[in-house]
Amino acid sequence: MSLFWRIYGLNALVLGAATALLLWAPVTVSVPVLLTEAAILVGGLAVMLVANAALLRIGLAPLDRLTRLMTTVDLLRPGQRLSVAGHGGVPNLIRTFNDMLERLEAERAASTARALSAQEGERRRLSQELHDEVGQSMTAVLLGLKQVADRAPEPLAAEVRQAQETTRQSLDEVRRLARRLRPGVLEDLGLTSALTSLTTDFATHTGLEVTGRFDPDLPPLTSDTELVLYRIAQESLTNAVRHSDAQHIRLTLQHEPGEVMLRIEDDGSGIRLEREGAGIRGMRERALLVGATLEISPGEKAGTRVSLFVPATEENA
CATH class of the missing domain: 3.30.565.10 (Histidine kinase-like ATPase, C-terminal domain)
Structure with a gap:
């Protein structure tokens, strides 16, 4: 049964029950309306409204669950699905939503795999460049500083050795970054x-x-x-x-x-x-x-x- 006919049927049931009570109940309406008659009519209306609200709440409950899931779903936490039973408009809508979640999770996983694979490839390339180019250049600088320190007079040699130590620490940091990247x-x-x-x-x-x-x-x-x-x-x-x-x-x-x-x-x-x-x-x-x-x-x-x-x-x- 579609959602339209379900809501229509619930309202028809409530109105039909109210009509039956009016037809077979020994209640009449005077002109002008007496206080007891008005109380009975207002009470009947209240019962109709409460019954209609309860039936609609039951009929629309699957849509409420679907709305809550749609607002909280996270593709990084897969497996979030709604239970569904029966046939008709609302169950078919829930099945379609569950199928859509499966497709989105599969597409998200595939795109993430491609992105992370590209990221790891870029990390390997950067690590290789740091090791081969920057590392070798800094090693050459260290060797040059050592030769200068060996030939320079003592006040200048101390400063060169300090620069050599700073370069060595920087080289160690470059190597550490290269290891972290790859x-x-x-x-x-x-x-x-x-x-x-x-x-x-x-x-x-x-x-x-x-x-x-x-x-x-x-x-x-x-x-x-x-x-x-x-x-x-x-x-x-x-x-x-x-x-x-x-x-x-x-x-x-x-x-x-x-x-x-x-x-x-x-x-x-x-x-x-x-x-x-x-x-x-x-x-x-x-x-x-x-x-x-x-x-x-x-x-x-x-x-x-x-x-x-x-x-x-x-x-x-």
Whole structure:
């Protein structure tokens, strides 16, 4: 039954019941109207209005649920669907909306995969240029400064050595940026070694206590899955350092029944969950690429906990 005929039928039912009561009820209307008769008529009208409102509420409830979902749906949290039963205008509308959500989620996942693939390619190119061009140029500058320092008199030699030390620190920073842009250790030594290097690097350059605990019995994962795990760990550590005022960060990677869990937890000031920034939404997009689930919640005592659950399926093996 279409929505029009459903609403028409509900109103016809109420009006028909009222007409039947007027026909068979021993009630007459005097002229002028008596107070008791007016009370009965007003009471009947009130009953009609209440019954009509209740029936319309029941009939339009699926549209209310659809409206609420349309205002809150988020493609980064897939699987939000409305239950539907029966046939007709409203069930068909809900089915169409559910199908549209499936298409949008599939298109969003495909476009995100292309965008992130292009981003990783650009990162590899920049890392290679930093390593090959900038790194080699700064190395040549270091060698030239060393030769000048060896031949210069002592007051000038001290200044040259100071410039040499500054250049060496800048070269180390360039190499660190190149490693962050393209984690070569992930490709060469695997996920555990890459995460160990990442925690060590963050602890060295931030002065925070960053500890890692890694399960030695991890199932085999695809390169895309390992890259997603690494990037989410990297972004979570960066957020903890920038925004949480944390002193200790704990990173855990372990194998649980049917899934691999990555967890980053700090003891900072916590995170506001009312509005997610670009970094968190970027992590959600990466998680969708491998069918993972990302959860962000307060820690046990304080701070923020980021948990990523990657299904250990054949696609990720």
